Amino acid sequence: MSREVIVIGLLAVAGFLIGGVYSTWKTARFLAIVLGLAALVAIGGAVVWLVS
Numbered sequence: 001m002s003r004e005v006i007v008i009g010l011l012a013v014a015g016f017l018i019g020g021v022y023s024t025w026k027t028a029r030f031l032a033i034v035l036g037l038a039a040l041v042a043i044g045g046a047v048v049w050l051v052s
Contacts, residue, residue, distance in 0.1 A: 010046035014039045026033065 017039035024032045 007046045007050045008043050010049065014042035014046065017042060 017035050020035040021032045024035065044051065
């Protein structure tokens with residue numbers, strides 16, 4: 001697989017996770033925080049993968 005495909009996939013996963021944060025923030029804040037942290041990890045992974 002190409003590097004760009006993996007980076008785009010990780011950013012897409014991060015986008016879905018951020019959408020989950022947005023939709024669960026009012027009802028389940030703990031879950032929203034967990035999803036937000038997972039989104040940050042996915043974004044960080046994409047940046048590290050692209051740089052390396």
